[in-house]
Amino acid sequence: MSEQVKDAILLASMPKALNGKEFTYCPGCHHGIVHRLVAELIDEFGLREKTLLVAPVGCSVFAYEFFDVDGTVAPHGRALAVATGMKRAKPEMFVLTYQGDGDLAAIGTAETIHAANRGERVTTVFINNAVYGMTGGQMAPTTLLGMKTTTSPYGRDPKREGYPIHMMEIMRALPGVAYAERVKVSRPQDVPKAKMAIKKAFYAQLLDVGFGIVEVLSTCPTNWGMDPVEASRWLEENMVKEFPLGVYVDKVTEVMKEKGVK
Amino acid sequence: MAKRTLGFIEIDQERCKGCGLCIDACPVNVIKFSEEFNSKGYHPAEYIGEGCIACQFCYYMCPDVCITVYKYKTPALSK
Amino acid sequence: MGEKIMVKGTEAIGEAAIRAGCKVYFGYPITPQSELTEYMSRRMPQEGRVFLQAESEVATVNMMYGASSVGVRVMTSTSSPGFSLMQEGISYMANARLPAVFVDVVRGGPGLGDIQPSQGDYFQVVKGGGHGDYRLPVYSPSSLQEAVELTIHAFDVADKYRTPVVIFADGMLGQMMEPVEFPDPVDPSTLPSKDDWALTGARGRKARYVTSFDIDPYKLEQMNLVLQETYKKIEAEEKKWEEFMTDDAEIIFVAHGTVGRIVKSTVKMAREKGIKAGLFRPISLYPFPYERLAELAEKVDIVMTVEMSAGQMLEDVKLAVMGRAETPFYGRLAGVIPTPAEILEAMMKEIRR
Numbered sequence: 001m002s003e004q005v006k007d008a009i010l011l012a013s014m015p016k017a018l019n020g021k022e023f024t025y026c027p028g029c030h031h032g033i034v035h036r037l038v039a040e041l042i043d044e045f046g047l048r049e050k051t052l053l054v055a056p057v058g059c060s061v062f063a064y065e066f067f068d069v070d071g072t073v074a075p076h077g078r079a080l081a082v083a084t085g086m087k088r089a090k091p092e093m094f095v096l097t098y099q100g101d102g103d104l105a106a107i108g109t110a111e112t113i114h115a116a117n118r119g120e121r122v123t124t125v126f127i128n129n130a131v132y133g134m135t136g137g138q139m140a141p142t143t144l145l146g147m148k149t150t151t152s153p154y155g156r157d158p159k160r161e162g163y164p165i166h167m168m169e170i171m172r173a174l175p176g177v178a179y180a181e182r183v184k185v186s187r188p189q190d191v192p193k194a195k196m197a198i199k200k201a202f203y204a205q206l207l208d209v210g211f212g213i214v215e216v217l218s219t220c221p222t223n224w225g226m227d228p229v230e231a232s233r234w235l236e237e238n239m240v241k242e243f244p245l246g247v248y249v250d251k252v253t254e255v256m257k258e259k260g261v262k
Numbered sequence: 263m264a265k266r267t268l269g270f271i272e273i274d275q276e277r278c279k280g281c282g283l284c285i286d287a288c289p290v291n292v293i294k295f296s297e298e299f300n301s302k303g304y305h306p307a308e309y310i311g312e313g314c315i316a317c318q319f320c321y322y323m324c325p326d327v328c329i330t331v332y333k334y335k336t337p338a339l340s341k
Numbered sequence: 342m343g344e345k346i347m348v349k350g351t352e353a354i355g356e357a358a359i360r361a362g363c364k365v366y367f368g369y370p371i372t373p374q375s376e377l378t379e380y381m382s383r384r385m386p387q388e389g390r391v392f393l394q395a396e397s398e399v400a401t402v403n404m405m406y407g408a409s410s411v412g413v414r415v416m417t418s419t420s421s422p423g424f425s426l427m428q429e430g431i432s433y434m435a436n437a438r439l440p441a442v443f444v445d446v447v448r449g450g451p452g453l454g455d456i457q458p459s460q461g462d463y464f465q466v467v468k469g470g471g472h473g474d475y476r477l478p479v480y481s482p483s484s485l486q487e488a489v490e491l492t493i494h495a496f497d498v499a500d501k502y503r504t505p506v507v508i509f510a511d512g513m514l515g516q517m518m519e520p521v522e523f524p525d526p527v528d529p530s531t532l533p534s535k536d537d538w539a540l541t542g543a544r545g546r547k548a549r550y551v552t553s554f555d556i557d558p559y560k561l562e563q564m565n566l567v568l569q570e571t572y573k574k575i576e577a578e579e580k581k582w583e584e585f586m587t588d589d590a591e592i593i594f595v596a597h598g599t600v601g602r603i604v605k606s607t608v609k610m611a612r613e614k615g616i617k618a619g620l621f622r623p624i625s626l627y628p629f630p631y632e633r634l635a636e637l638a639e640k641v642d643i644v645m646t647v648e649m650s651a652g653q654m655l656e657d658v659k660l661a662v663m664g665r666a667e668t669p670f671y672g673r674l675a676g677v678i679p680t681p682a683e684i685l686e687a688m689m690k691e692i693r694r
Contacts, residue, residue: 012331029325078403088391089408191322229286
């Protein structure tokens, strides 16, 4: 141990729930930030031995390789059906899905709405970067109007391509949802707030309240054609207007108070 | 002017992809891009050696979990 | 052994699954098998098991993927259009090596088709309706007693080889009522352990994952070779068929499932007319009993396939027969059920030629 370290207290380091494998994400991609928050929470709740992670098809298709928990990868869009199957078969497990916007809100819309509607005791982390990242930047259900992507080269036109889909607003209409919040992680101040949101989504499952989901507005520097810092600014200037941040459903906080947990 | 140094960070420079989010996040501008390349071909982030206030903002923003943050038991003052 | 009870096909299969220790059932209503789903919705909670009606067959198969991955016995039942929707999930389960039982109560197609019995999904079910180099063990019962036994057997085969397995039924089998003797329920403690691969939570061991994916083609090839090895074992050990009056036969019918049953009547009628007919009834459609059929084909001039399709199992018959005999075909399509008499007439035409 160096001289410096002996005189110091460790404040923050790689969570145990991450196995140390280098992330395969692009430089500056917010996936890494969110992975770390999820791992911190798995550590804090002591969930390593109970967690089942369902990775999606998308950039995070390898997510299970980075976490020191059991996991699988679902067919595109189907993570919430896979999670339902796992949780119904083994209710004592902690089931977590981690999905992108194409996965959760295009091909998987039915599975998402129905798992939420059934109030499945599973937790979903939903990364919304308004494009299909892995496949090279095609239009996604959450692509903004006017936004140019590789399959909307003229800019998204509502007459032709419809409107961006607002999943948290939809979650509000489903009684089975116990927690739904939209956050971002583009500034350091946002990060603890995002972590608290994900923590409450964890509690939705752990305290048996219902379905928990957090939508994280995220950058995709590579497919947006910007550097990571530019991309964060772009997100703040453009995505937040379209996808308002905030809590959309919260049946968890009062249960947390009742049970005396933070 | 004396600079407060309340802690320090260690950056895993091989893991770093030079994204710059930590540099952008640091409120006291004590992180910069290294002149050197790492084996991936990036200019990794580098702590200048003093002035860290142990706020953890760099740790919050690092998408590759390269940073470890320490706080000194007794803060240091340096020129 | 249990008592003999008069029971409907769909319910017999459901009860058999419960006796086999099926822990979880996911399903979606579709004619002609909705009663199986309904039966499970009543019986599974009675046994402390899990039932969930999914929002679609797409969701169903993925729920099965999840339940199987955590190590429990899981099944579904569906019909042709629903089975089509499940193909992606089945392909994933095949490469992820996840055991499960699918009951496909085949109906007339293609498309929306009708709700009458058919065998027109043979290619889809037996040759693989999903993408990739995989096969599924497929069993085709021709009576309810056989359906009960094969359903239980399917769970064992699924677990033994870590593969999805299909029971190829049809609407006639699903709706008919026959006396059936159910075996005693399986003792769950005698079931094979899945602790060496299932996602049971990383307690006291390294974290593991279940996947059908590897970005490195050489590693994916290795995964595929494991499947191919498994299929070789299945082909060596799991073939099933029935022979009816083949010893002295001069013309052999090949038919499976309920058509096999109909053709038995045809064989008897032919014998009354002095024609030495016999029936070779494949019970496992994969692995197909090529070798035995090839042996029988040596001894006869005609091997006549009868199906409720345009001739799908016919291709496997031709592969087995390999020119040793003529391989004519008689079939009805789209949900029409052939009668013993019309099959006999078709056979007579072939003999006269």
